[in-house]
Amino acid sequence: MQTKLVKALFGGALVLALAGGAVAQESRLKSSAEMYDSFVEATKGRTIAWVPQATGMPLTDGWTQVMRQEAADLGMTLEMRDAAFSSTKMTQAVNALILEKPDVLVVHNFDVQLLARALRKAEEAGIYVVQLNMVSNYKTDAFVGGNWREIARGMGEDIVARCSRDQGKSGKVAHIQGDLTSDVSILESEGLKAAFEGHDGIEIVVDQAAQWDPNKAREITASALQQHPDLCAIVGHWGPMTMGAGQAVKAAGKSDQVTIYSTGENPQFICDAIKDGVLDRYWSVDNLKQGRDVMLTIKYLLQMNQPPGTFRLAGYSPVEILDKDNVERRCWK
Structure with missing residues (x-):
């Protein structure tokens, strides 16, 4: 009788454990699904405005290639304004974009002072600002680049x-x-x-x-x-x-x-x-990896959903020293 009771109790406990495990599993799966839905809601359909110093050189073209591809994969739009090595064009482009109100503005500064006032104005207008590789005197939501x-x-x-x-x-x-x-x-x-x-x-x-x-x-x-x-x-x-x-x-x-x-x-x-x-x-400093870091930073800013200007994030790029002894297969084509 005692043995039957123990078996019955053990069996009941096992059923409860399995049922509990199934509930926990369902809860975890539901949580993951909700997390993904939240990610999609935060990123899909958003617009990134990108203002490089100039196109047609590996530095900026590498960044653009990575940002454009990932933006497309995420259902985001990347709009680029080429400053063509003109500080005047860059200032005009940034001021025009502030009126257009993209979700995120990414800039490659000419110098520390040129865009300082405009970048503050962009954050005040509700636009997240990421500075790439060269930072302004005005520090915005995020910087990605070399130390x-x-x-x-x-x-x-x-x-x-x-x-x-x-x-x-x-x-x-x-x-x-x-x-x-x-x-x-x-x-x-x-x-x-x-x-x-x-x-x-x-x-x-x-x-x-x-x-x-x-x-x-x-x-x-x-x-x-x-x-x-x-x-x-x-x-x-x-x-x-x-x-x-x-x-x-x-x-x-x-x-x-x-x-x-x-x-x-x-x-x-x-x-x-x-x-x-x-x-x-x-x-x-691998600029293709920097492009991915920019996109990762943008995804975090959009998901945190805090007012622009809340954070002052920095992502410093890893460094590798190249010389004749290790240069094979260290560069991208």
């Missing part, structure tokens, strides 16, 4: 190790900036100088802006090599621009003497330049 100060500090520390007089080198460095008022130039200059601080054997003998132009970088470098034939390193703020400096070094027959440092996106021509000795040490 340029720390990237430059890393390049500077590498230069100290390779070019100091303790290594039998001159310690002379040429510093080629992009635009002096851009966030990248300001932060990379700070990081480089911080790395050199306290190292008396390292000296920046040339410090000029090439305005992101490889031809200007080539001219600056040719002149620097004439003035300082024992130059040890060149550090430039953007790979495609710094390739002009590397070409000047090759033309002067000084590739074995001068190490070329730079940073930026990683299309195949950058890896080819490293293989060819036009660039030597390259701090790579």
